[in-house]
Structure formats: C-alpha cells, structure tokens
Amino acid sequence: MSLDIDKVRSHFPSLASGYIFADNAGGSQVISDVISRISDYLINTNVQLGADYSVGQKSTRRVADGAVTAKELFNASSVDEVAMGASSTLLMDHLTRAMESDVNEGDEFIITGEHESNVGPWKKLAARKGAVIKYWNPKPTLPVNPYSVALAIPDLLPLISFRTRIVAFTACSNILGSIIPVEEVVKAIRERAAKEGTKKLEICVDCVAYAPHRKIDVQKWDVDYCYFSFYKVYGPHVSVLYARAASLHPLTSLVHHFLKVDTLPYKLQPGGPGYEIAYATTAVVPYLLSLSPSNANSLDASFEAIAIHEQQLLKVLLGFLTDPEQVERGVRVVGDEKVGMSRVPTVSFVVTGQRAMKSKDIVKVFDAKDGVGIRYGHFYAYTLIDTLSPKLDVNDGVVRISLVHYNTVDEVERIVDILKEALA
Ligand SMILES: Cc1ncc(COP(=O)(O)O)c(C=O)c1O
Known part of the structure; x- marks a missing residue:
C-alpha cells in the first residue's frame, strides 16, 4: 500500500513553503497537531x-x-x-x-x-x-x-x-x-x-x-x-x-x-x-496511524508504508551516487550502497581521488542555491568517522542527505541535479 504523499505533506505546515528538507536525521519537520497541542496546553x-x-x-x-x-x-x-x-x-x-x-x-x-x-x-x-x-x-x-x-x-x-x-x-x-x-x-x-x-x-x-x-x-x-x-x-x-x-x-x-x-x-x-x-x-x-491502510490501522502497517515509500527515494539517490560515472569521478558512499529494506534513506558519501572535494564545498553549492537543506560533518558519530580508512578529515566528515517519508521523488531528483553541478 503506497502513501498518499499529498495527504502526508498536508500534515506538515513547514512543507508548504516548498523548501526541500533533507537534513531530517538532524531533526524532522513537525506535524500541525503537535503545534496545536503545545498551544492548547x-x-x-x-x-x-x-x-x-x-x-x-x-x-x-x-x-x-x-x-x-x-x-x-x-x-x-x-x-x-x-x-x-x-x-x-x-x-x-x-x-x-x-x-x-x-x-x-x-x-x-x-x-x-x-x-x-x-x-x-x-x-x-x-x-x-x-x-x-x-x-x-x-x-x-x-x-x-x-x-x-x-x-x-x-x-x-x-x-x-x-x-x-x-x-x-x-x-x-x-x-x-x-x-x-x-x-x-x-x-x-x-x-x-x-x-x-x-x-x-x-x-x-x-x-x-x-x-x-x-x-x-x-x-x-x-x-x-x-x-x-x-x-x-x-x-x-x-x-x-x-x-x-x-x-x-x-x-x-x-x-x-x-x-x-x-x-x-x-x-x-x-x-x-x-x-x-x-x-x-x-x-x-x-499521525503515524493515519498512514496505515484503513484495514490494518496498526503502527506496523504504517511503518511498512513509510519504508516502501522511502525505498523509492533511495533508488534515485543511491542510483546516482553509485552510477559508474560517479564512482569513476571518485564518489564513495559511506555505508550500505544497496537499496533495500535493511537501510533507511540516510545517505552519506565522500568525494575521493584525483579530483577529491571537501564535503564542506559540496554543501556550499547547495547553500548558495538556497531551497535545499543538507549538511556535512561527523554528526557526532565522531569515532566512526575517525576510524574510517583511508582516513578522512573528521570535521569535514561526510556529505549527508537524509530523507524521510514526506520527501518526494521530485525533491530527490532536484537534489541529484544540484549534486551533478557540484561534482562537475
Ligand atoms: C543516532 C543518534 N543517536 C543519538 C542522538 C542524540 O539525540 P539528542 O539530540 O536527543 O541527544 C542523535 C542525534 O542526532 C542521533 O542521530
């Protein structure tokens, strides 16, 4: 059962601006009922x-x-x-x-x-x-x-x-x-x-x-x-x-x-x-139960619908990052390269090789455009980044694009377009 993405997005007032939130592993957007309960209280x-x-x-x-x-x-x-x-x-x-x-x-x-x-x-x-x-x-x-x-x-x-x-x-x-x-x-x-x-x-x-x-x-x-x-x-x-x-x-x-x-x-x-x-x-x-198919009405079913939608996002993003052209360019996914239920759409990568780039400089291209939020760094998983080999500058860390179920395939395609520009 697929998510009704327009309905999903209507629960998040901040998404109406059209800004692409892709730093969700840092913090997600908030549903309107959370906001109204704070003021009601x-x-x-x-x-x-x-x-x-x-x-x-x-x-x-x-x-x-x-x-x-x-x-x-x-x-x-x-x-x-x-x-x-x-x-x-x-x-x-x-x-x-x-x-x-x-x-x-x-x-x-x-x-x-x-x-x-x-x-x-x-x-x-x-x-x-x-x-x-x-x-x-x-x-x-x-x-x-x-x-x-x-x-x-x-x-x-x-x-x-x-x-x-x-x-x-x-x-x-x-x-x-x-x-x-x-x-x-x-x-x-x-x-x-x-x-x-x-x-x-x-x-x-x-x-x-x-x-x-x-x-x-x-x-x-x-x-x-x-x-x-x-x-x-x-x-x-x-x-x-x-x-x-x-x-x-x-x-x-x-x-x-x-x-x-x-x-x-x-x-x-x-x-x-x-x-x-x-x-x-x-x-x-x-809110989560509202994502569950009406005949199921269980959190398990809601999370299954979330996971299925997120796999579509992953397909686009990982498809680009692991494309032979990008691998040749020096792009290396940090973590699991495969689309599949054993991973979530939190995707990190570095750009290595003769035309290596700092993670910071890739994110700069996004920031200059404004309209898409992604980040770079160690994200407080300091030891993990510090022990990767070949060694990375731990503070520059990785570029991380972290998506959730309210992101759309169109948004990921926009992210990929900017990545193409940054890596050119
Ligand atoms: C995997 C993981 N664990 C723990 C935390 C820390 O959560 P908090 O900010 O609530 O301390 C984070 C925050 O980014 C996280 O990503």
Whole structure:
C-alpha cells in the first residue's frame, strides 16, 4: 500500500513553503497537531502537576499521556518503564550515573563508535568504576569501496566474556543508514553470554536514527534500555528512555530523597519534562496511524508504508551516487550502497581521488542555491568517522542527505541535479 504523499505533506505546515528538507536525521519537520497541542496546553492547562483542582487534574493527565505515547512507540509493557528528558544525550548521562552502584571494577562494556550519546557516557562510567571498554567495529563489505562499512555479528561474539556487563549499539546508524537486525543480534549476544557464564549483561540500543523509519519493539527485541528523540519523529524537542522494569530496580534514584520512586522511571528524571512538550508528543501516534491502510490501522502497517515509500527515494539517490560515472569521478558512499529494506534513506558519501572535494564545498553549492537543506560533518558519530580508512578529515566528515517519508521523488531528483553541478 503506497502513501498518499499529498495527504502526508498536508500534515506538515513547514512543507508548504516548498523548501526541500533533507537534513531530517538532524531533526524532522513537525506535524500541525503537535503545534496545536503545545498551544492548547499553554492556553488551557498551564498549571503545576499533581494538584487536585480540575485544571490541575487535566494537566497531570495530559503530561502522563506523553509517557503513554512513548510506551506505544517502544512497545513497552508499562508506562512505568519510560523516562522523559530534554535530549537522548541527557537521558544517557542520567542512566549511566544511576547505574554507578551496579557496575564493578573489571566489568566489560562493548560499544560501537556510533553517535556519541551511546559511547561517551559508557566511557565515562567505565573510567569512574574501572570497567573495561571493548569496541565492536564496522568493516568494509565491498572490496571496491573501503567506506562500505557495516557491523557484523561474527565480529561481536568473540568480544563477549563472563565479565561483559553492557553491550551498547545503534539500531540504525545516523551516518551509514544501515539497520541492525536487533532481535537477531540480541539473541546471539544472550546465547554467547549464557555459554560464557556471564552474570549480568544488559543491552542498550540507540534508536534515535531508527525511530522515524521503523517500528521499535523492546519486548520482541528483549533489550534492557532503548531511547529515541521525538524531534526526529515528527514531534517536539523531548526524548524518551525505555528501561526494563527489572533493570530499573537496582538503579540509584537521581531525584529528591523524599520522593518515593521505587520502580518508577522518575528515578531517571531529576526534574519534570517540559509539560506542553510532553503533551504534544501525544499527536505523533495518531499521525503515524493515519498512514496505515484503513484495514490494518496498526503502527506496523504504517511503518511498512513509510519504508516502501522511502525505498523509492533511495533508488534515485543511491542510483546516482553509485552510477559508474560517479564512482569513476571518485564518489564513495559511506555505508550500505544497496537499496533495500535493511537501510533507511540516510545517505552519506565522500568525494575521493584525483579530483577529491571537501564535503564542506559540496554543501556550499547547495547553500548558495538556497531551497535545499543538507549538511556535512561527523554528526557526532565522531569515532566512526575517525576510524574510517583511508582516513578522512573528521570535521569535514561526510556529505549527508537524509530523507524521510514526506520527501518526494521530485525533491530527490532536484537534489541529484544540484549534486551533478557540484561534482562537475
Ligand atoms: C543516532 C543518534 N543517536 C543519538 C542522538 C542524540 O539525540 P539528542 O539530540 O536527543 O541527544 C542523535 C542525534 O542526532 C542521533 O542521530
């Protein structure tokens, strides 16, 4: 079932300008219902939570509904497994501080060098507690392109030992665009850990670049921690962290000592979320469901329709970048070169060879034209970019064109036209 793209776009007021938003992995555009819920909250229910008067009761319910939305998007078993915070980066900092009393010297953390939110907090916790960091590194998948890197399960398994405490990885890379088969990876990790006699191993998955494109399912995946940011999923600037109930118990509470938190995720929320923002997230699920074919009405069906549309966008963009003429020119896709359901339309590339170009200079051509937003850099996946070989200037990084379901094939063709000019 294909998306009704005009209907889709009518939900996003900013798209009416005709500007081509192609930096969506940085942040997506916002649906109109999110905007109206923010003003509705501020006009009609802007009081402190927890009071017994009627407006107070309504505001409390509205903010609590934000966690219900996150629960649905995570497919968590309870709202008591969802914490909110200003950003994913901040939530990971909270989580790793709260875990301090449940990590021991000599414990091992396996991390990837992807977005720093799932890297730096673990490194800092390891440094505080004397834990050991091990890297699950991506490797090239095509002999002709050294930047065609991907993570592979056989490289991960030998890293697991009886001391492994954490495995932290990214469900979808914000650079490579490739999707990790989370369920399969988690199963393989847990089987190997069982053989090794690992005592307590927890898995933390960054879903920030995944959530706009595919359905998360923390229960099916069997992960302990998972997070994403609503501002990439057509919503406002707030982020959510899933923590499995059993994982929440041993965490140290970060809130005031007199607040009873026990198993509640408030222990990871030192201070409330922005009320109007938490409430505004409740518009996201109804919007996503509106994309589902009427006989299905499920988030799974909505994300399937999104993925099918996005493959058409990918076909045009990757078709151009991997055309023999562009490969001869020196264009190298960074990540998965193939169109397919195992990748999203977040596409990165560099221009190498005798007529190499800086990523910055390609983006400059776009900026000079105005009307299309793309970016260059490391996008906070600093370690990933820094460890690519042959080496790249990490600050110049890659050119990234990141599309979502509201982009059209016409828009991608316009992007390709500008790319042709930039590469000429
Ligand atoms: C893959 C990935 N993880 C984490 C983040 C961090 O999210 P936040 O800005 O909410 O901290 C980003 C932001 O770009 C991201 O792309």
